[in-house]
Each structure stands twice: as C-alpha cells, then as structure tokens.
Amino acid sequence: MVDNMWAIGLHWYGFWIALGVAVWFLLVMSDVRVRALISKDQIINLLNASIIGGLVGGRLLHVAVNWHDYAQWVEVLALWQGGLSVLGSIMGVLLVVWGFSWRNHVALLPLLDSIIVYAPLAQAFGRVGCFSxxxxxxxxxxxxxGVPVCIEGAYGMVHPVQLYNVALLVALFLIVRVLTFFPLPAGMITGVALLGLFIIRFVTDFWRGDREWLNVLPWLSVHQWVSLVGILFCAGGVLWFWLRRQREVV
Known part of the structure; x- marks a missing residue:
C-alpha cells in the first residue's frame, strides 16, 4: 500500500475523476457529430450508463487480478478499497455503448467514433487524480x-508515471482530434484511439511500481498482457478498415 502524501488526496482523486467525466460530457454534448446521431437526452442516458459500466468493468478486472486481497466477497463492493482497473473500465464502457446502440438502433461505429475522441482527455484528468x-x-x-512517496512506511523517490500517462494521453487526444477532420472509414478513429490507449498502458507499465504478475507468464505484468491482446486486436482492426477503404477507392 502507498501511504498518501497529501492529507486530502482521496478527495482530490474524486474531484479529478468527476472533472474528467464533466469535461467529456460537455465536449460530447457540443459535438455536432454526436448530436447528429443521438439526442441530448440520449447523451445523458449514455453518460449515466457508461459511468456504471466503467465502474463495474474496472472493479471486476481489478478484483480478478487482485483476487487474493478479497477474502470476503462483500469487500468487492467497497470501491473505495483497492480501486479500479482502467482497462476494465474501457471494456465496460465499450459494452455499454454497444448495448446502447443496439437498443436505440444507432450505428455503432459512427457513434463510437464520435464519443471516443474525448476519452483520452477524460482519462488524463483521472491520472492527475491518481497522482494527487x-x-x-x-x-x-x-x-x-522523481517524486517522493511513502510505500509501506518507507519514503523514497519514484517515477511520476501518472504524469507520464497524462502527457501521452493528451498527445493521443490531439492526434485523434486531428483525425476527425479527415474522411476516414467508420471505425478507424475508434481503432486508433483504443490502440493508443492500449499502447500507453503497455509502455508506461514498465515504470509502474505496483505491477501485478502472472506466475505462468512472468515476463510482463497482467495489464501488459491484456494491453498486448488489445494492441493486436486494434491494430488488426485499423489495418482492416484501411484496406477496406483502399478497395472502395479503387
């Protein structure tokens, strides 16, 4: 465990998470591409469902990786103890968006392309919360x-890996935002954004001090293995979308 070096750290964590969600919501609400697909009421419903999906998905993956820390199943519900997994939250939100598009008869890929643009920026706010x-x-x-932290009663200097994430996530947001100005096939922006998110997690995990390992696959952390699968899947998707577009042009 890390003893918080800021007396109000937990409150600031919640503040930054809420700020990230609020920024994502405002940007999505003001995006004409989103409003062309769904109404404002539907955007609010999607936001509420995405928050639930992100919490459930993030908690489930976190508990699955750290199952040995949860002797009682009731502890799984205590979100303030242990935390969430970003990768699990991403998967939870993707499932929610898929369910929303199916229920409301909205094209899935255009919807994902229009709302995922702001996801890296929202996650960057969350990483600032992690740092605080x-x-x-x-x-x-x-x-x-290096920044000072107290790990199990011992102070030391560590990499500010949370801020590394912030810088990379903001860069990814800018890249994906620029891509929206090009006539790309449906699904391409989603593929690039997810590919970037998985790459960022895979790379920055090398500087994480709280990595979780698998006994059977000890070369990489659990989240790096999950990210690697995501990288391969998303890279394949981006390549497929691109080749399909080239065939249409020809």
Missing amino acids: AGCCYGCPTSCLI
Whole structure:
C-alpha cells in the first residue's frame, strides 16, 4: 500500500475523476457529430450508463487480478478499497455503448467514433487524480524528475508515471482530434484511439511500481498482457478498415 502524501488526496482523486467525466460530457454534448446521431437526452442516458459500466468493468478486472486481497466477497463492493482497473473500465464502457446502440438502433461505429475522441482527455484528468492520491505510483528512481512517496512506511523517490500517462494521453487526444477532420472509414478513429490507449498502458507499465504478475507468464505484468491482446486486436482492426477503404477507392 502507498501511504498518501497529501492529507486530502482521496478527495482530490474524486474531484479529478468527476472533472474528467464533466469535461467529456460537455465536449460530447457540443459535438455536432454526436448530436447528429443521438439526442441530448440520449447523451445523458449514455453518460449515466457508461459511468456504471466503467465502474463495474474496472472493479471486476481489478478484483480478478487482485483476487487474493478479497477474502470476503462483500469487500468487492467497497470501491473505495483497492480501486479500479482502467482497462476494465474501457471494456465496460465499450459494452455499454454497444448495448446502447443496439437498443436505440444507432450505428455503432459512427457513434463510437464520435464519443471516443474525448476519452483520452477524460482519462488524463483521472491520472492527475491518481497522482494527487498517490496511487498507481512509479518504480524507484534517482533521476531529477522523481517524486517522493511513502510505500509501506518507507519514503523514497519514484517515477511520476501518472504524469507520464497524462502527457501521452493528451498527445493521443490531439492526434485523434486531428483525425476527425479527415474522411476516414467508420471505425478507424475508434481503432486508433483504443490502440493508443492500449499502447500507453503497455509502455508506461514498465515504470509502474505496483505491477501485478502472472506466475505462468512472468515476463510482463497482467495489464501488459491484456494491453498486448488489445494492441493486436486494434491494430488488426485499423489495418482492416484501411484496406477496406483502399478497395472502395479503387
């Protein structure tokens, strides 16, 4: 466990998460591409369902990876103990959007393309919250950019891996936002955004100090293996969308 170095860290964590959700909501509400697909009321319904899906998915993957920390099943419901998995939240939200599009007869890929643009930015706010709360901390370092944390009663300097994530997520948001100005096939923006999110998690995990390992596959962390599967799947999807577009042009 990491002893929080800020007395109000937990409150700031919740603040940054809420701010990220609010920014995502406002940007989606103001996006003409989204409003061309669904109404404002539907956007609100989708937001509420996505929050639930993100919490459930994030908690389930976190518990699955850290099952040994939960002797009582009732502890699984205590979201304030242990936390969430970002990758699980992503998968939970994707399932919610799929269900929403099916129930409301909305084309899935155009809907995903229009709302996922702002997901990296929202996640960047969440990572700022991680930094303020002292969770998702980095591995020990002696470099000048190291930040102090208290790990199990011992103080030390670690990589500010949460801020690495913030910088990369903002860069990904800018890249995906620029792509929206090009006539890309449906699903391409979603594929690029998800590919970027999985790559960022895979790479930054090398500097994480709280990585979880599998005994049978010890070379990478659990989340890196999950990210690797996501990278291969999304890269294949992006390639497929691109080749299909090339055939249509020819």
